[in-house]
Amino acid sequence: MIFFKTVLAFLLLLILARLLGKKQMSQMTFFHYVTGITIGSIAADIVITDNGSIIDEVIGLVLWCTLTALLSYGTLKSAKLRLLVDGQPTILIRNGVLQKKSLKSARLSIEELSMMLRERNIFSIQEVDYVILEPNGRLSVLRKQSNLNLTRADMDIPTSNPKYLPLQIIVDGKIIYKNLKSIGLSIEWLEKELEAQKINNISKVFYAEIQSDGSLYIAPC
Known part of the structure; x- marks a missing residue:
């Protein structure tokens, strides 16, 4: 029985994932992230349920995916709905200046912002003009033009190691x-x-x- 339920859950997930599209699989926003977890949880219930019937779980899985698909379609047609479901980007640094109100509204500390910038190989806030927190929780960074010019190595100029780590x-x-x-x-x-x-x-x-x-x-x- 468990073999049959596992195969059924696998096939359902495969079909529904294809129907939901790449946007859901990429978990572009918090909503898609939560939806992905829920779909996985319902599919797990199909496999481990021991009440002899999995009809309710299958219906729940299909219904959840249908609602997700309908909502995704609605966000394509309505800007207001898209803003409600997906949220909007938040500018954390504008013209090289930290935006305190934006950091507070995003519930993001300076330490967390610095860590996220280091993951982008940026060790100093002074290197950037704009930093935007996207709805999916990732940072988009626009470096200052002075940091996009030719490097010393490109111009064959002798270089020295930095005095400090920012x-x-x-x-x-x-x-x-x-x-x-x-x-x-x-x-x-x-x-x-x-x-x-x-x-x-x-x-x-x-x-x-x-x-x-x-x-x-x-x-x-």
């Missing part, structure tokens, strides 16, 4: 002491850098980051 020094007005200590810099150095940029109170700094050349990038509150 690190967070201040987040939400609070000093990250362990990062400051790890690169051998003191509080006095930080205070001088802030004074040089006419900032006399750390609480006025939303985000500060040490650059690879030793300079300090500051995003004020």
Whole structure:
């Protein structure tokens, strides 16, 4: 019996996945992600159910996929419905400036944003002009034009290793002491850098980051 149910669930998933299309399989948004999990859960119930009948589970699976397909079709026809179901992109950095309200609405911390940028081989926020959080939770990044020019290697110019690995020094007005200590810099150095940029109170700094050349990038509150 379990062999029959497994084969049936497999064939149903294969057929329904083809009907739903590549958009569902790619799990483009949170809605598609949840739908994919639900479909898998119902298919698992078909295999493990032991009440002797799997009609209810099969009907539930087909109905769920039908509703998903209808909703996907509706989002193609209605911009408002598409916005309701899929959401819209959120600009986290605009013209090189961190957007605090956008980070808050996306429930994303500076640390999480930095991690996601490092996954894109971007180790400093100062390297980018725009960062957009897409509805599927991934980042789209537009680098600054100065970072798209020819590299030193392209022009056969001697290069040197960076002085520092870009690190967070201040987040939400609070000093990250362990990062400051790890690169051998003191509080006095930080205070001088802030004074040089006419900032006399750390609480006025939303985000500060040490650059690879030793300079300090500051995003004020």
